[in-house]
Each structure stands twice: as structure tokens, then as C-alpha cells.
Amino acid sequence: MSNAPESTASAPLDRPATAAASMSAREMMAELWRFMRPYKKVLLAAGVALVFTAGITLSIGQGIRLLVDRGFMAGSSAALGNAVLVLMALALLMAVGTYARHYLVSWLGERVVADLRKAVFDHIVTLHPSYFEINRSGEIMSRLTTDTTLLQHIIGTSFSMALRSALMFVGALALLLFTNLKLSLTVLVGVPLVLLPIVLYGRRVRRLSKASQDSIADVGSYAGEIIQHIKTVQSYTRENHEKQAFGREVETAFQVAKRRIRQRSLLIATVILLMFGAVSGLLWVGGNDMIAGRMSAGDLAAFVFYAMLMGSAVATISEVYGELQRATGATERLVDLLNVEADIPESTGEDQSVKTLHDAKAQVAFEAVDFSYPSRPDQCAIRGLSLLVAEGRSLALVGPSGAGKSTLLELLQRFYDPQDGRITLDGVDIREMDTGTLRKQMAVVPQQPALFTADVWYNIRYGKPGASDEEVIAAARAAHAHEFIEQLPDGYNSHLGEQGTRLSGGQKQRLAIARAILKDPKILLLDEATSALDAESEYHVQQALQKLMKGRTTIIIAHRLATILHADSIAVLDQGQLVAQGKHAELIEISPLYKRLAELQFQDSERQKPLVE
Numbered sequence: 083m084s085n086a087p088e089s090t091a092s093a094p095l096d097r098p099a100t101a102a103a104s105m106s107a108r109e110m111m112a113e114l115w116r117f118m119r120p121y122k123k124v125l126l127a128a129g130v131a132l133v134f135t136a137g138i139t140l141s142i143g144q145g146i147r148l149l150v151d152r153g154f155m156a157g158s159s160a161a162l163g164n165a166v167l168v169l170m171a172l173a174l175l176m177a178v179g180t181y182a183r184h185y186l187v188s189w190l191g192e193r194v195v196a197d198l199r200k201a202v203f204d205h206i207v208t209l210h211p212s213y214f215e216i217n218r219s220g221e222i223m224s225r226l227t228t229d230t231t232l233l234q235h236i237i238g239t240s241f242s243m244a245l246r247s248a249l250m251f252v253g254a255l256a257l258l259l260f261t262n263l264k265l266s267l268t269v270l271v272g273v274p275l276v277l278l279p280i281v282l283y284g285r286r287v288r289r290l291s292k293a294s295q296d297s298i299a300d301v302g303s304y305a306g307e308i309i310q311h312i313k314t315v316q317s318y319t320r321e322n323h324e325k326q327a328f329g330r331e332v333e334t335a336f337q338v339a340k341r342r343i344r345q346r347s348l349l350i351a352t353v354i355l356l357m358f359g360a361v362s363g364l365l366w367v368g369g370n371d372m373i374a375g376r377m378s379a380g381d382l383a384a385f386v387f388y389a390m391l392m393g394s395a396v397a398t399i400s401e402v403y404g405e406l407q408r409a410t411g412a413t414e415r416l417v418d419l420l421n422v423e424a425d426i427p428e429s430t431g432e433d434q435s436v437k438t439l440h441d442a443k444a445q446v447a448f449e450a451v452d453f454s455y456p457s458r459p460d461q462c463a464i465r466g467l468s469l470l471v472a473e474g475r476s477l478a479l480v481g482p483s484g485a486g487k488s489t490l491l492e493l494l495q496r497f498y499d500p501q502d503g504r505i506t507l508d509g510v511d512i513r514e515m516d517t518g519t520l521r522k523q524m525a526v527v528p529q530q531p532a533l534f535t536a537d538v539w540y541n542i543r544y545g546k547p548g549a550s551d552e553e554v555i556a557a558a559r560a561a562h563a564h565e566f567i568e569q570l571p572d573g574y575n576s577h578l579g580e581q582g583t584r585l586s587g588g589q590k591q592r593l594a595i596a597r598a599i600l601k602d603p604k605i606l607l608l609d610e611a612t613s614a615l616d617a618e619s620e621y622h623v624q625q626a627l628q629k630l631m632k633g634r635t636t637i638i639i640a641h642r643l644a645t646i647l648h649a650d651s652i653a654v655l656d657q658g659q660l661v662a663q664g665k666h667a668e669l670i671e672i673s674p675l676y677k678r679l680a681e682l683q684f685q686d687s688e689r690q691k692p693l694v695e
């Protein structure tokens with residue numbers, strides 16, 4: 083993108099909004115619930131398995147009591163055998179229950195995250211292009227991958243652990259009270275002591291978690307940009323600089339993570355210390371009761387078992403609590419992304435205007451259009467511009483760099499809406515048309531052809547997926563691309579590499595022209611379409627384009643004389659304004675700017691004789 087520096091600089095713009103609205107755990111659950119709702123049955127089954135296994139774990143305490151009192155203490159081998167059998171049966175039930183719980187809960191985590199990823203991606207592809215100018219793509223990718231992975235862990239593991247621990251806590255507490263009231267009261271005094279640090283530290287961990295996630299996203303987007311521009315990095319021998327800069331990003335992420343893990347480790351250590359301190363105290367009090375004969379050995383064993391269960395439940399909750407805090411950050415970012423409203427409405431997909439599509443004559447008019455890019459609101463890219471391109475006619479846009487030529491094509495495709503004035507197609511404001519219907523009538527050959535990591539078939543067919551092989555080949559021939567495609571190692575099946583890196587600039591351009599030819603649009607938008615061609619291919623492609631332009635409304639951003647001479651009309655732009663319009667000969671007379679540009683063109687064309695008729 084031409085505005086890379088802006089996009090990088092304005093990336094943090096999105097941050098404050100995200101950071102300000104910190105989501106509570108309950109809000110997070112409400113958001114996630116939307117995605118879990120379709121799987122209520124699985125959730126229910128997982129809940130049943132969860133309660134079942136928690137119940138079994140709790141009854142193991144009773145099994146231990148029987149084992150100690152009836153087996154060990156009573157010295158009866160038969161009773162011991164029975165008690166062991168009971169324990170084994172419980173273990174078997176527990177294994178079955180755990181299998182079901184683990185499978186169902188993990189399934190749910192994976193499923194919900196798969197749906198969430200799809201929802202986020204589906205939303206992203208409908209967003210207006212300016213969104214991606216203020217938000218770095220690396221950061222958006224990190225939301226799709228890192229944040230969703232975190233959520234998957236939360237739903238698939240942590241959440242069920244928390245729930246199980248909560249159940250265990252309540253169950254163990256009830257059984258403790260049932261086993262020995264006095265001791266239970268001792269435990270109850272101890273529990274708040276354990277809970278206190280969790281609450282105190284929880285907030286700090288949460289803040290640090292969010293910072294940690296953010297810095298990881300920064301690392302991802304930094305690497306993404308360098309990989310994308312690897313040749314520039316290497317040709318300017320900036321590898322060492324980039325290594326150091328990346329190293330700094332990674333170290334920052336590590337420092338933030340270190341603070342987070344220090345807090346969490348401290349939290350876990352404190353909880354463990356308090357828990358074991360409490361258990362030792364229990365053993366002291368309970369042991370004395372047992373020695374004094376006020377309590378059976380089995381009761382004490384069961385009591386310690388429940389107290390340990392309770393303690394570990396609290397410890398688990400404390401650990402999971404930290405993770406849930408991290409998950410709120412991740413959920414918040416995903417929800418933010420899902421809630422971004424597209425400035426330009428998405429195509430409804432219903433082609434109510436199919437009729438319009440076929441009947442369209444494709445007369446394009448810009449009426450007093452004022453426009454500045456959302457990322458640069460103070461700078462007008464287009465100022466009070468009015469232009470008419472009659473049906474089937476061609477208009478060449480000329481003007482110095484930055485005059486606003488490409489911007490006009492972007493506005494016509496409705497990637498942005500003008501702040502003032504309107505753009506019409508056959509008299510209808512394009513804002514009143516379905517964006518899909520509007521764009522279906524156009525094909526663009528951009529300055530930098532966009533190719534996808536796939537083969538030639540796929541790339542040419544991109545605008546008309548249903549086209550037959552013959553149609554694709556015909557389009558490639560018309561764009562003078564067939565010959566070079568045939569010479570590729572696998573012909574039309576050749577893979578072009580990421581962004582078509584395995585092709586030359588001129589070859590990419592011819593593929594883009596073939597794609598436009600195949601789409602067979604009513605309106606053709608050519609942005610310097612032949613700039614990357616050598617003189618001979620340009621001549622051929624010009625011929626192909628002339629044929630293609632016949633009967634189609636065409637707007638060409640032209641730097642080449644051949645194009646300018648062929649156009650029905652030429653519009654001269656300067657600093658977003660229309661300064662003159664007419665035929666070549668008239669403009670030479672009336673527009674000094676055009677005259678100057680044309681002189682430069684003529685000088686250029688001297689070197690490319692065959693191009694000028």
C-alpha cells in the first residue's frame with residue numbers, strides 16, 4: 083500500500099478504544115455464549131459428565147473412609163477386599179466420566195473457536211478498505227490466530243476446570259461439615275485467607291495479560307512486514323538493523339510476559355503455602371481428636387482427603403482465574419473486531435438489480451465531488467470535481483503524481499464515499515445501489531496487479547469463477563499472456579507463488595488484463611495498465627485493450643501517449659481538481675499543464691516509435 087507509513091503510525095489509534103472498555107468476566111461469558119448457544123446439547127452433556135465425575139471424586143473420600151475403618155483398622159481382609167473393589171468400581175466410573183467430559187468440553191472449545199474464526203474472517207472481508215489503513219494487518223491476523231487459540235484453551239480446558247473445581251469445592255465443603263463440624267469451621271476460617279490473595283493479585287495479572295497479548299501482536303506484525311519486504315531489506319543490507327529492531331520488540335514482549343508470570347507464580351506459591359499450612363493445621367487438630375478417640379481414623383483420612391480436594395479446587399480456581407482474565411482481553415479484542423461497522427455497506431448478495439446489470443448503459447458521472455481520505459481528513463484528495471463519461475466512451479485521466487487519478491477509480495468502485503457531491507451510474511447515485519451489483523459492472527486493471535497464491539487458472543478466473551478453460555485461454559490470448567503462460571513449467575497449472583512473485587511485472591500485468599477481459603464488464607478501469615510492459619508487448623496489449631474498450635465505458639489513468647490519443651476525451655487533473663477537459667489538440671491550446679505533460683509524453687514516445695500511430 084502506498085500509504086504504509088501512515089498505516090503503521092496510526093496503528094495505535096485503535097488501542098485506546100480497546101483498552102478503555104475493559105470487559106468483565108460476565109460480559110465475556112455473555113459474548114461467548116452467543117457462539118456456544120448452537121451447541122447447547124453438547125454443553126448439557128458435558129455438564130452432566132462434569133457433575134458425574136465430580137460426584138465420583140467426592141465419593142472416593144467415602145471409599146477411603148471405608149477402606150481405613152473397615153479394612154485397615156478392623157484388620158479384616160475380606161472387608162479390605164470389598165473396600166478395594168468399591169474403590170476400583172469408582173475409578174472405572176471416573177475414567178468413563180472423564181473421557182466423556184474431556185472429549186465433549188474440548189470438542190466444544192474447538193468448535194466454538196472454529197465458528198468464531200469464521201465469523202471474524204467473514205466480517206473482515208466485508209469491511210471498508212480504510213479500516214485496514216488504520217489497523218495493521220499483522221494485528222488483525224494475531225486476533226484471528228493468537229486470541230482465538232487462547233479462547234479455545236479457555237473454553238476447552240480452563241472453563242471446565244473452573245467449573246469442576248467449584249463443584250468440588252461445594253461438595254467437599256458439604257462432606258466436611260457432615261464428617262466433622264468442628265474441624266470444618268477451622269477450614270472455613272482458612273479459606274478466605276486463601277481467597278484473599280487471588281482477588282488482590284487477579285487485577286494486576288489481568289492488566290499485565292492484556293499488555294502481554296498486545297506486545298505479542300506487535301511482534302507478529304513487525305515480522306510480517308519484514309518478510310513481505312524481504313528483498314528491500316536485503317538490497318539495502320538492513321538485515322542487522324531489522325534483527326536488532328525485531329529483537330527489541332521480542333524483548334519488550336518478554337519483559338511484559340515476565341512481569342505477568344512473576345505475579346502469577348507469586349499468586350500460585352502463596353496459595354500453595356497457605357493451603358498446605360492449613361492442611362498441616364488440620365492434621366494437628368484432627369490427629370489430636372483421633373488420638374483422644376473423638377474421631378475414627380477413617381473419618382480423619384476422609385477429612386484430610388476432602389480438605390485437600392477443597393484446597394486444590396481453590397488453587398485451580400486461582401490459576402484459572404488468571405487465564406480467564408487473559409481471555410477477557412482476547413474476547414474483547416475479537417468482539418471489538420466483530421462490532422466494527424463497515425462504512426460501506428456489504429453487498430446483500432440478492433441481485434434485485436440484476437435487471438439493472440443487464441440494462442445498464444454505464445454512463446458514469448462525478449457530480450461536484452469533494453473527498454478526503456479518512457486517514458487524512460484535513461487534506462482534500464478531490465475538490466469539487468465534476469466529470470461525465472458517456473456510455474461506451476473512454477476518458478483518459480492525466481495529471482501529475484498525486485493529482486487524484488487513482489482516487490477517482492477508488493471512489494467509483496465505492497471503496498470510499500465522497501464527503502460531498504455524488505457519483506452516479508446511469509443517473510443513479512452509487513450509494514443507492516447494492517455494492518455487489520455496482521462492482522459486478524466493472525473490471526479493474528490496477529497499477530500493481532494483485533495475484534493470489536494459486537495457479538494461472540485460478541488467477542485469471544478470479545472475476546468469473548464459472549468460466550470454462552476455453553474462455554480462460556481466449557482471455558489470455560487476447561491479453562497476449564497465452565504465449566508466456568505456455569512457457570511456464572506447468573503452463574496454466576503453474577503456481578505463481580505468493581502475490582505472484584514468480585512472474586515479471588509485465589507478465590503480472592497481462593494476467594490482470596486477462597482477468598478483466600474474462601470478466602467482460604460494462605465499465606473498464608485501467609490504472610496505468612500497460613506501465614510494466616516492454617515496447618512490443620505494450621503494442622500488442624494496447625491492441626487488445628482497444629478491442630476490449632469498444633462499446634465499454636472506460637476510464638484510463640494514462641501516462642502513455644498512445645492511450646491518450648485513443649481516448650474519446652481527456653481530463654486533466656491537478657491537486658484533486660479538474661483543470662481542463664477535451665481532445666488532445668484542444669488541450670494543447672488551452673491547458674499549459676497538459677501541454678507540459680504532453681511534451682514529456684512526446685519525448686518519451688520518441689523512444690517508443692511503434693506506439694504512436
Ligand SMILES: Nc1ncnc2c1ncn2[C@@H]1O[C@H](COP(=O)(O)OP(=O)(O)OP(=O)(O)O)[C@@H](O)[C@H]1O
Nearest residue numbers: 085455457458463482483484485486487488489490
Ligand atoms: N489511502 C490513502 N490514504 C490517505 N491518502 C491517500 C491515500 N491514497 C492516496 N492518498 C493521497 O491522495 C492524493 C491523491 O492520490 P492518488 O493516488 O489518487 O494520486 P494519483 O493521481 O493517482 O497519483 P499517481 O499518478 O502517482 O498514482 C495524494 O495526495 C495521496 O497522497
